[in-house]
Amino acid sequence: MIETTEKIIYKAFRLTISSEYDLPELLKETSNYIDTDVVIKKGDLTAQWAELAEPNQTFVIKANLIMFHMPNVAIFSITNGRNIVVSPLDQASDDHIRLYLLGTCMGAILMQRKILPLHGSAIAIDGKAYAIVGDSGAGKSTTASALLKLGYELISDDVIPVTLTPDNVPMVTPAYPQQKLWQESLDEFGMDSGNLRPIVDRETKFAIPVLSQFTTESLPLAGIFELVKTEGEELDIQPIKNLERFHTLFYHTYRNFFLKPSGLMEWHFATCAAMVNKLELFQIQRPTSRFTANEISALVLSKIKKEIRI
Template structure:
């Protein structure tokens, strides 16, 4: 008989047939928001998917196939079905459950998933967003090294209060860092688990510096790599703010086929006047995480004094 465990992540109670050691385990008797179970999805995939297609998206479910790993289905914001391949590595299956699957579930529940890392400064959340490889997790780790707390790494869940104040709910207590970043922070990779297929990227538990309560989102910082040697930090204004939030929505290509474009526009339009937004351009050629941290903290401090 499959052992079922209950976890909490993204502000949701998760009942899972698949063991998820990255998450915080909770009491088995709590009410569940999401069920994760194994199911054979091969026939459904062959019936619906087009040739050379990896995603099939409808308004009530999203189906996707990762060759040699699994077929996944997310339904109605409350169910994740997983059909693992016989040769699949369990670490890799979990990587997709906690990433793409949870991003889809959040969208289905009309919770905005931003792609980035969220840290807490002075009891407020700041989301560091950007393309893959921009340095989001590394910058967040620089904040942790100074005693600040992590709210999320990779998928940032954002909701609105009845007064349209954006709130970040904590995801789960783990970061993903490249070996180069570990070396810069003086951390040894020996004690950390490599993320599958990325032998130089590691899963870093952050349980002692994990903020486990929702907090107000005060700012979004778009991190961009450049060929210049200088750091540039400038406000994002007007309609660029909406575009930035859409660009950095996790798995944004789900939004239109899932029938969520109107909701996404409405939610982000309500958010943009409640938060500060900046673009932070950093040189690719050198390690700048400590300089960027100083710059962000200085800017945040000036904002607080101006209020």
């Protein structure tokens, strides 16, 4: 991993982040003389991992401690919602380490800070935030990109931070101005990948800077759209009702398997209970036989503009 000559202060997820490593995806703070919320540094975690982990174990999770070991990449430690320590392995690439820092590590930081991390993309539409969630490959980022092409703004891609106001209004906090898209999506949108950086060496998923269409304002979360792949030929959208709404929020919580061993199940349920009736939730079944992101974006906008009443 390329280390910076000095710590650099970044801003993401409404947190100030001091990092010994270059994180070009994030916005830099103009001053280095400010209090920081999160500290990222390099350290040797091999002895601690050997003490805590069983053979072939990937994660060690306790209250205020999440450690994980990614073969050929690094051992990572996240503690107290503040500290991230990286112990790089010899084969580690810069891109791989950064991928985990901005993904799993930041998801763990948010959870330890009792900020609900949803797995998906969040878009600003008419002064409100709308989340697009789904399994890997469901089309979250591609649908978000289709909405950006219509002039809307990105709030977050991959990890969506949600907090509650004193009145229990769920708010989405901006992450950082980048999307991740596969080559197939770029081709459908007519975008050239020649000047784009692959997320990881030799892969066909690319980092898409969206600084000109990134909002730095926290917005109320008004709706969630769950994308589900289907073998059918037509798009179908249905409201998610009753207890299924809780299931949807839990299922699409980023790294939800962190919750129980971290002692956060009660907090998670209370947070979801406070916000669930303030949202509209829909499931969109999309065919895998054709490119549907433009159709889905039109369907999402139709629901937002014609049916959602907050």
